[in-house]
Amino acid sequence: MNKRVIAILGLVNIFAVTLIVYLGGQYLDSKKEINAKIDENTSKIQNYKKATKAMTLKKYDNKVSEDIAKKSINLRDIENGLTKDLTDGFTQAYNDTHTKGEFDNLENGLYKKVGYLLASKILNLSAPTISQAGETPGFDKLNSISISYSPYNIENNTVDILILVDYNIPENLVQSTDGNADSPNTNKKAKYTVTYNVKTREYSNLEYAELGGISNENQQ
Incomplete structure (x- = not known):
């Protein structure tokens, strides 16, 4: 009887350790994925800011040209x-x-x-x-x-x-x-x-x- 209990407890411990290792691996993978997403989004934000600035300058230059053209200047x-x-x-x-x-x-x-x-x-x-x-x-x-x-x-x-x-x-x-x-x-x-x-x-x-x-x- 004692041997059976010990065996069962041993299996439970093995399962628990396996579960912890699995969940820990999942957590690390999730953390890496989250960090990668953060880096990706940061890069997108920077590129968006640059594109917006360039677009704003281009719009201003176009506006100047359009205004001059509209006024026949x-x-x-x-x-x-x-x-x-x-x-x-x-x-x-x-x-x-x-x-x-x-x-x-x-x-x-x-x-x-x-x-x-x-x-x-x-x-x-x-x-x-x-x-x-x-x-x-x-x-x-x-x-x-x-x-x-x-x-x-x-x-x-x-x-x-x-x-x-x-x-x-x-x-x-x-x-x-x-x-x-x-x-x-x-x-x-x-x-x-x-x-x-x-x-x-x-x-x-x-x-x-x-x-x-x-x-x-x-x-x-």
């Missing part, structure tokens, strides 16, 4: 036209205006080329001074001009324009201000920044600065 032609008018206007003011007659001629056409805001500033700077020595123009010659544009603002229909000019002024203007008559430095550089509305064709937010901190002015 040929931005390249507009900027090319602005560059031509600005270059012509600045060249006439900085390089071709040395007498009162030339200044009067400049004044008559500059507003049409560069708008009221820019024209007013340029005319103020280029107006010749008249003294016993004669007429002294504001500028002597234009060495270079650089014009660049910001990305198009679809909400305001605007582009910001940066204009850099390298020019010379008459020597007597340098002598009268610096007192250095031997070797006056007539070279100057200036920066204009202005906003252009492609819909209204008007300029606003003009900022002017002589590079080197000599002058800095803002106009709306």
